[in-house]
Amino acid sequence: MHRGMKKRANSESFVEPLDCVVRDLHLLPLGVGAERRSGATLYQQLYDSLRSAVLDGRLQPGTRLPSTRAVALELGVARNTVIVVFEQLVAEGFLRSRVGDGTWVADFEPELLSRPVRTGPKSPRARREGVSGGMASPLSVRGRAIVGVSRGAPGPVDGAFQPGLPDIAAFPHRTWARILARHARTPEHARLGYGDAAGDPRLRTAIAAYVTATRGVRCSPERVVPVAGAQAALDLCVRLLLDPGDPAWIEEPGYAGARAALLGAGARIEPIPVDAEGIDVAAGEARCPGARLAYITPSCQFPLGATLSLERRLRLLDWAERAGAFVIEDDYDSEYRYRGRPITALQGIDADGRVAYVGTFSKTMFPALRVGYVIAPEGLAAAFAHAVRNTGQSVPQPVQGALAEFIDAGHYGRHVRRMRTLYARRRARLFALVGEHLSDVMELVPCEAGMQVAGLFVDGPDDRAVAAAGARAGLALAPLSGYWLGPGGRAGLHLGYAGVSEEALGRAVPKLARVMGLR
């Protein structure tokens, strides 16, 4: 295997390498009563020591090693261990052996062997031209864009007031575990191979039926593509629908996850203002008529809670059709609407295959489930399915099969309905408590939907300072101004209530009042 090797006879090295092993590598005492490196087998210690000695040049190329018998005696290990180590190092090319001729350190070209295995800090290395300012990053420009948006650390799972967090304790874990276990214990083997790369057909069918019945979405199961959550869905959509440099509308204020996905895909984002009717489509058309994509949250604008009006829905679709642009409808928590039925999806009135609809189970089951889905625009189902395979974003079995059963058997709808009642009570309690304790400083934005509500500071303290003070008091407070990209941001807080019991709200709101200096 190793070209250019020369056999050398070097009898003086007969003792030296063992000596080297003994002296420098602290292999002795290895035998009875010896101290051993914690966790490492004798095999591993001997292997590591010899390999390191070859790599850093202490055992020179062409050096003949002592016999396995001599090494075993000297080190106090079983001869068989030494044989296995030598064989492995021969297999890996560090040593070479010939029957009847002993074992030798392989010959390498000198410059390769002079390369020490360093373990200390690395020297910074300029990655490429055009990296402006400061430390050069080893990441690609795209990589830096992908990690460029920091979305804030999540708060404690039971703490007020993290937006987007459902009540995890209220989830029917036993029912879910029972279904999951059955699917894992007696799986259909045909579902465990590489076959369903675009998703388990049972889950795709269950989701299609659910969104058709509850959201007015129009789709066949083939257009449903399960992925690892809404963020993965956004990531997939923007990569498939946008090229680097393409302009895209986002809501101002808006969702940082969407901003991260768009910037990671190299999009040029155009913040379009939001009012009580949702995104201002006419402003979007005026500012950036040539956008290739619009990211919107029509059911419950994130973070201000507006429902996109019908007129704007029609105008948005009309623009998308004329511009040949796509709309990503992020329907992240539309299940929770406390007056009337949930507003039906924009997707349901899309006549031209312009809308990619994104849904998630993070808000209705629990976030770490990591299951969401895209309803591909009409005509793009095959492309989305293919892309999921080539980007590897599929959801595990048995989670897919179990989730399909969980939906089909009605457990999912039942849980959503229970949570709607529960969250409505919490929402009412939050509004009452804020009215009682915080009415002088904060005004809640009216909103009949969702899992959180925006509270605008009446007489603007710095919301980042309030959030920092809240963090010290154990409150997870999202400063509202952080949702704006441009100027014009309003100070306030985005208050999640879904995951906070009424009792906890009763403690947290007065605590927030103290944080804001009211008590």
Next chain:
Amino acid sequence: MHRGMKKRANSESFVEPLDCVVRDLHLLPLGVGAERRSGATLYQQLYDSLRSAVLDGRLQPGTRLPSTRAVALELGVARNTVIVVFEQLVAEGFLRSRVGDGTWVADFEPELLSRPVRTGPKSPRARREGVSGGMASPLSVRGRAIVGVSRGAPGPVDGAFQPGLPDIAAFPHRTWARILARHARTPEHARLGYGDAAGDPRLRTAIAAYVTATRGVRCSPERVVPVAGAQAALDLCVRLLLDPGDPAWIEEPGYAGARAALLGAGARIEPIPVDAEGIDVAAGEARCPGARLAYITPSCQFPLGATLSLERRLRLLDWAERAGAFVIEDDYDSEYRYRGRPITALQGIDADGRVAYVGTFSKTMFPALRVGYVIAPEGLAAAFAHAVRNTGQSVPQPVQGALAEFIDAGHYGRHVRRMRTLYARRRARLFALVGEHLSDVMELVPCEAGMQVAGLFVDGPDDRAVAAAGARAGLALAPLSGYWLGPGGRAGLHLGYAGVSEEALGRAVPKLARVMGLR
């Protein structure tokens, strides 16, 4: 909410819209003994009909609707149903109402309302300039690159000879289901929120310990990033480490999944030839010294099975360090080595933070588990963890927690060892059977590792024709020539044996001989 609406009094439309509903929308008879649209509630039927009538202009803007009582009587449905439908359509902006003044179709601008909701095929639409040749695709240029590589449909899960498929029936499903169910039934609620976006620390620790002990990888748990399989890991690595247009080495012949990930990321791929020592690093340096990345399978080259020699490993790392390039080490099935221990990972001798190591549980547990991982290059752990959050590629709970326990409790290692013995027997049987039935036409490439073996046709029939004939006979045959990008491809077959019992091999090899016209 809806600006520019004018109140109109239009008493003539009092009866007409109901008539329209009745006549055109087949809502009558809806009452007792009536036929109903299958699956749709009366609420849904009435809602859909009225909404469609507004959208397609049959109900004109400003039209006054009959009273809910009149509609209920006429249609034979409960009045409350009509009230709820009207309220919903008011909430969504299709209708408007005022106390004591009835319900009206909302006023829209005429051009918006003239937009019919089409359901037929869409006209093709040129997406942008610069789309060359043929049908314009609505996908972005990047999107077309992502879906551009077709990786072949997987064969039946129990059929010979699909490469990469483990023995799914031999997996300890009961043990796995028991652990999974326990984690799902009594989860730590703190693990079910948004907290562990970069992966469950228990799983990251378990994987770090496992790859350190078995693969000679050097890493801390912080560098382990669990993702949805090896393909997701490749997708993440190439996006973080490469920019569009950057050159990257791939093995020739090589793995189509890596090709798909690289092309999807816009890389310019440079096929570098492979020989018995693995990728020819010197050839790579000669052809494309400025590559930013090299994708390699050093433990068991895919598909030819060579182990990358130590000299080339050192040379590759030396080049990467000098060029500031990264190496993706895809260690996809290194657990299966039938002589000696598995070759230790290239990552373990990387001194300069050049190697991103990719591992997977697809080959050792089952493919649809969709769990793999990246060991981030030293210094890039935080960036990789952040990127997983922003691209949403996390692995679900309870799969992460359960997998950590499955590894820590020794079930994983035990299963791998059992499979190594099992696959070794199958491998020996395949070699014997091919020697017996196919020695005139096919020569197996010697390879002591993996789950498949390359068979070169001695006197070249067209391997795609053989694969097509095999498919008709129920054999999943991967034509070897399909692994080459450039000229110089060899005809043959890539024969997976891990998922095929010895009995099945005893039937499949003679069948392959018949397919090849030998019997």
